[in-house]
Amino acid sequence: MKKIGIIALALFMQHISAQNNRFVYQVTMKPDAENKTDIKTENAYLDISAEKSIFYSENRYKRDSILQKAFQGGGGRGSVSREQMEGVRTNINYSVEKDKSSQKTTFKDRIGRDIYSYEEDRPLNWKMSSETTKIGDYKVQKATTDFAGRKWTAWFTTDLPYQDGPYKFGGLPGLIVKVEDDKGEYSFDLMKNYKIGEIATLNQFGNTLKVKRADYLKQQEKYKTDPMSFMQSGGGGGFAGTVRVGGRGGGNQNPADMRKRMEERVKEEIKKNSNPIELQ
Template sequence: MIKNIIKYLFVFVGIICLSYSKSKIKKHKIYQVLYEMKYQKDSLDEKSLTIEIMELFTNSELSLFRSYEYSAIDSNKFGFSVNRINLQQKILSTYYVTKDLKSNVVGFFDKIRLGNKDSYVYYENIANKEDSWIVTSETDSLKGFSCQKAYIDLGGRRWIAWFCNDIPISDGPYKFGNLPGLIIDIHDTTDTWRFSFLELKEVDGMPKNHKSETAKEITKEDYYSLKRNYRDNMVAIEEASNNSFFYFSSTAERSRVVNAKKISVKKDNNWIELYP
């Protein structure tokens, strides 16, 4: 279902490209950009390919990046039909990324435990500021846009970006930004992670980052330590918290779940940032 929906979205991309490449982006206006995020959860298994629709809200000073499905409750406020994306698809990305484009600070907000409302946040300087990019003179046409090629190293990966100078929005998906134009496509050199432009539209307001209200600030190192610990010991952690979803009728049933989780952990080896 979602593949057909994405196919129809692309039918309109050419029209959208032409309209925005010929018109000026208004300063301080807020724009919503939809991206298709495509990645392999298991770097050794092409069948683990996963697709998720992500959205970027941005103006000349601030931006917010998150899963479109995860935030669908807010979509009608901005004039988008939640029926356009198959919301029955499993939501995989619960994180929010905020950027302060003036001070070059990025905030990464996420929860770690299933069904738990506790959120964490770490802040770091935007590593991909202009002097971190290798901007080339190579150009190409992508989805009707005239684009220019650039490289950057982020999260243990080399990324290849194509940005459009005709759309003067110095932003892009995830933590990427600070190029002379909007990032239309960016992928890593293993081609197991890719963000591709789908749609651009002016909207009335910037969504509220609800996670910022209760998020506990920790270091990036602590975030990854907590995330790995939970991934590797999920059953024991949830049992200790009396989570009813982790009630087992027998020792044999528990062993089956634990063993299945161990297999799942081995295949969850291709996080967007290869953080040690």
């Protein structure tokens, strides 16, 4: 009887873990306000369990895995090639976690060496439409909302019984299959979904600072004007002294030159991300 009980428990646990789902979205972005022809596309995951969901970039997850392996393999001071890091570049450095019991949405984003975490304080007020269509295999219904300075149109399906969606979107009677802003600058399109054993745990290199949304926005503005003040000496955005990102040319490089090059690179990145998803 004891053996049967253990088998039953194992099967039950297997059933529970199989309830975790991963929804893969293609995210299309025009992040450069000066160059709207520069269109970025990458995949992001929405992992959903019974307790919560988390939305994050596929490349960010791959990048963190590379850095973690380098850190562990190098006894706490590993190195990775610049080519490795170029292959996992992402425009989605944030993650969004939704807690089902508390109905709270937590946004996390890296600024320099630290992760800033805040609880979203603006509700999504959806206007439901009777309009329906079909996207892929799903019958979908239209809903619209104004959020963070953009007008959004979402298409959700009750075929997938999750009141969830990509980014901060959710709260509709089914899963959001597609959501885009009226300027065509940001869109999220469901590509596929499958069962997973457990939802991802993201590496949080550096400190995690819990702040109000207004404080996060202030820090973001400071970072745009003086990014190097957010970096530790030697740079690395949270990996300084732990994982070194190397390139060609060997190790005898002037620290001042390295810092100058890094500052130029960071400012160029900021310039190319002048059209954020949230305008307000």
